[in-house]
Amino acid sequence: DVKVTQSSRYLVKRTGEKVFLECVQDMDHENMFWYRQDPGLGLRLIYFSYDVKMKEKGDIPEGYSVSREKKERFSLILESASTNQTSMYLCASSLIVYRGTYEQYFGPGTRLTVT
Amino acid sequence: GDSVTQMEGPVTLSEEAFLTINCTYTATGYPSLFWYVQYPGEGLQLLLKATKADDKGSNKGFEATYRKETTSFHLEKGSVQVSDSAVYFCALRGNNRLAFGKGNQVVVIP
Numbered sequence: 280d281v282k283v284t285q286s287s288r289y290l291v292k293r294t295g296e297k298v299f300l301e302c303v304q305d306m307d308h309e310n311m312f313w314y315r316q317d318p319g320l321g322l323r324l325i326y327f328s329y330d331v332k333m334k335e336k337g338d339i340p341e342g343y344s345v346s347r348e349k350k351e352r353f354s355l356i357l358e359s360a361s362t363n364q365t366s367m368y369l370c371a372s373s374l375i376v377y378r379g380t381y382e383q384y385f386g387p388g389t390r391l392t393v394t
Numbered sequence: 395g396d397s398v399t400q401m402e403g404p405v406t407l408s409e410e411a412f413l414t415i416n417c418t419y420t421a422t423g424y425p426s427l428f429w430y431v432q433y434p435g436e437g438l439q440l441l442l443k444a445t446k447a448d449d450k451g452s453n454k455g456f457e458a459t460y461r462k463e464t465t466s467f468h469l470e471k472g473s474v475q476v477s478d479s480a481v482y483f484c485a486l487r488g489n490n491r492l493a494f495g496k497g498n499q500v501v502v503i504p
Contacts (some may be wrong), residue, residue: 312491321496322438322483337491369437372401381487382428386439 282306283386285370291392298357300389309375311339311353312383313345316367326384328353329375360393367391396421396488400495408503409476415469415498417458417484426487427451427467432497435443441469441482452453474502 288299289346306312312327324337325347334345342364346354353372357364367390371383401416419427427447430438442483446464455470467484480503489492 289401319496322494324491326492354442371438381426381492382440382443383492385439387428387435 281384283370283372283384285368285386287387287389288387288394289390291394292357292360293394294361296357296360296393298360298366298391298393299377300355300357300370302353302372302386303351303353304353304372304384305351306372306384307350308372309350310373310382310383312369312371313343313353313355314369314374315339316369316388322369325355360391362393363392365393396425396486396493398486398493398495400484402497404499404501406501406503407474409469411469411502413469413474413478413500415482415484415500417467417469417495419467419484419486419493421465421466421488421493423487424462427458428485428487429456429458429469430483430485430493430494431480432441432483438483455502474500476502476504478502 283304292298313325314322323339328334328347344356367388369388370386373383397420399418428443429441431441432438442453444451444460448458457470458467481497483497485492
């Protein structure tokens with residue numbers, strides 16, 4: 280079974296702190312994604328990566344950056360956390376299109392609160 | 395661009411009732427379509443999928459048929475249980491990414 284793990288289930292940070300959210304997948308997937316989930320807004324894509332050291336902006340990249348130094352690990356970085364970044368953050372991974380039907384596998388989520 | 399529209403608002407129904415959640419899409423070509431489910435406190439899990447027109451995806455008693463003529467992929471279950479209470483998301487595969495609907499909260503009352 281595909282397994283996607285996230286470093287924390289719950290996180291509380293102060294405004295202005297630098298925050299790292301880590302995601303690891305164990306199925307040799309090329310693609311990895313970071314979403315945030317907010318009530319009434321559904322899932323919104325922040326960034327995704329289709330290969331090591333490659334990244335592309337999603338729909339709401341402002342205030343975030345990412346890092347992918349190894350294929351299995353994708354990190355989301357909040358350079359200076361703000362209260363409007365309080366949210367549920369979901370990581371996902373998938374095979375690249377030509378290797379499969381492209382369903383995404385999700386981690387359990389990190390609920391981040393910025394005070 | 396590619397997009398998915400789900401019916402507005404939560405769905406509350408009694409145990410053993412029939413469930414329908416509407417999903418329509420806008421896309422170029424013939425995208426793969428998915429339904430994901432999110433149980434309380436968890437991430438999303440793939441529920442079912444269909445990769446071409448007229449395909450029917452099914453899993454755990456849920457079904458959805460890929461209707462190209464109406465650009466729809468409605469989710470149905472004949473007899474829901476309390477354990478089906480969750481948030482359901484419709485999605486389509488766009489350009490190397492998924493486009494998700496906003497999700498529907500389903501609450502099943504005993």
